[in-house]
Amino acid sequence: MGNVPNLTLNNGVQIPQLGFGVWQVSSDEIVDALRVALETGYRHVDTAAAYGNEQGVGQAIRDSGVPREDIFITTKLANPDHARAREAFETSLQNLGVDHVDLYLIHWPRPDRGDLYVEAWRELEKVLAEGRARAIGVSNFHQAQLFNLLEKTDVTPAVNQIELHPGFNQDELRAFNAEHGILTEAWSPIGQGQGLLEEPALAKIADEVGRTPAQTVLRWHVQLGNIVFPKSVTPSRIKENFEVFDFELTDAQMDAISALPGHRIGGNPEKDFF
Template structure:
């Protein structure tokens, strides 16, 4: 996994391009699952307050024997805690659950337009950044319109926007906006959900061509597209398999075939309308 490339965020911080997500992993299983991921070579771990597994994630980080500076830990603020002062309190609580002195990346989980608090919330993130308690700050599920407002009313351009992104939802407009403004694109649900995407004949054919699994060629597509990608699994063999994506390369025909799969098809909520926790 020393082969994992890093991307340089807009503030100079290095972030591994391949990481490990822990969405839907119960807290009492998170320590074991994250330990397996770290043993398999992952150095970037993505959690969130909503996932209710920060404690188990932090336990695995602390017990890993890997120097803290060699790990990249992300967590996210939940919607109900948006607002300047409540964000500062929520961040303290996340650090406490993680058992860490700092996180590498802190994200606002959703814009929650009905609450209209993401600008004040982000100003709290700027303070956390200035205090050195997060090495980088950013957002998740923000549309270009949300990002434009945020950049117009705050002083730190988000380092990352983590969005739903997979071959059936390639998000060209968001990716172009991010590239224009120096924001890294990070993909959640990078393999879709369930077996749907991984059974698409085009994906199966590309996998067979390279002697790889369908998941491996989709992860490889993300890497070659320039996305940061955080596949999630609780199965040890699949955790290892998903990390073994550096011994081959997709060619121009493969990339063209993947490009043709985009249906603009969301599996998760529309960020312009999602107001859970408001």
């Protein structure tokens, strides 16, 4: 796994703390980008049925020569498929060309459909019991939705993948996750080009540690204990984003980054669906 530390999920499975995100990357474009990422040392890739690039991810992994067992693959249940979770899972395996995934997530809770995500979760529990997913989790769940799962099902989610970046720190939700043994994964970790990386206070800290603003923010995530997967198709940035484990931020620098201005960029899982 190179110099990327592993974290331990609540069922004992090891997950690399840094991964490669592939949202908004086409299935054709992802083959070259993921090849560069695997050559750089990434061993964790985060995709989803909704991204439309599972086939490209699978092709890149097969072409890489890296053994399948050395690569941690996450994919996700698409929003229209809560009522057919098993069939959707099988389709993802076929698209990826693998016989199992390392982590399978419910992508959104779909509040417009009541408790249907609970039924979907029960199907994921079966997939987990069969060993076809080594771990299962959720994405974009708030406390009430998580508590509903904990009350009504048998398996605690291994992770909750949520929008999380400086200025939208999700402290309360991260604390809830930690209290229940759920690791937090951060999507849009560097703010989707919405101005975070141009903040003067961040530039000052980046200069202090001799890194780019993006590396500095990724290091903030790492020190918070988040699992993080930046996305890029630019080889130089793919490599730059990997180089965040050989420096540290001070407590004061961490606090200053946490205090940067910001807001939610994506949808609100308490009311939105896609």
